[in-house]
Amino acid sequence: MRDAEEQAAFAPSLPFALVSDRETVVGKGCLGIVAPGAGALEGRVRGYFAARPEGPRLLLGALPFSAGAREHLYQPADVVRGAGRAGFAAAFPPPALVRSPVPARTWTVVPEPPVAAYRAAVAQALEHLARGDEGLRKVVLSRSLRLTSDRPIDCFEVLRGLAEDPAVTAYCVPLAARDGSPASARVLVGATPELLLAKDGASVTSRPLAGSARRSADAGADRAAAQALSASDKDRREHREVVTAILDQLAPYCAELGTPEGTSLTSTASMWHLGTRIVGRLRDASVSSVELAARLHPTPAVCGTPRAAAAKLIAELEGYDRGFYAGAVGWCEEGGNGAWHVAIRCAEIEGAGARLYAGAGIVPGSDPAGEGEETAAKFAALLRALGVSEQYAAGVEDAA
């Protein structure tokens, strides 16, 4: 497709939204998209702004998981930005009260692959790790759930539900239609607790997470899960791979770089994680957030170490295209500032269908059944926001 045709083909059906305790960014419409090309993304972004002197000086969108896949970055026609969540309720007001009862949705849930096949893939990954094939130390394997409702899914309702958790950045990214027709509009909706990179002037921040435990409604059990995670050697190794990789990638760009608070427990409404805040001061403040995000991505929180060997094994063992799952979502300004969040805990929604993704880091010592359960726990926030009972989904998974 030629550039002009491609631009015409992307007419977002919904606004872009990113909402967290830190900021709200809402973008409507599309003035143009960054065309694919052989050059590095940061060069194409610079070229885009140079060729388009009009419109907001901001690009929004998503980076795919796979290196060869096409990124989705576009310039909105209108942008509303604000600190914290202030702008969110105004941009996405809750629906008016409806007097006549709306019939409950019905859902079908199909695990793809079934959890037993996922456990088998984890066992295979453990064999590769034990042999140290291609120097492999960690690989992140995902699985998905395909959900179908009896009527179209309301992406904003899902977004509003996800945004209730103050620990996450909830996002909604309209994607290009698969076949160019607006009838097959796709939307990436999710709520991530993980910051890939934020850049403001010379200051850069990343907040990798790796190492997980399901939270519990029982306070004692919840505390015990957190303590066990904090003490787990397997989870600490899993986490260290991510922090080391990010420090290594950022070091050449930074005059100062460190992890001031070290590694600590952090939580969302449904999960405990190990997290480390990484902060740095750039030698050259003009480096773009897109360049830094592209350098860091995919971190060992979603791919593994070494990166190329892990990506190859993921392609072999998962057998599906991750698309934008485990990529990044965010924004960047013409001057280079921006924020990119790891695109996890998400679903690609199309009409009445949603495909949910969840992955888990595998290192020597991981247990296939435990990783299967961890991915089930990571589906919980989205299932809740969609209105699907977790027990129902678990029952389908057990039966598959």
Ligand SMILES: C=C(O[C@H]1C=CC=C(C(=O)O)[C@@H]1O)C(=O)O
């Ligand atoms: C890959 C995912 O989570 C990553 C982020 C936090 C903890 C993770 C873990 O413990 O495996 C994963 O690295 C996902 O949710 O799909």
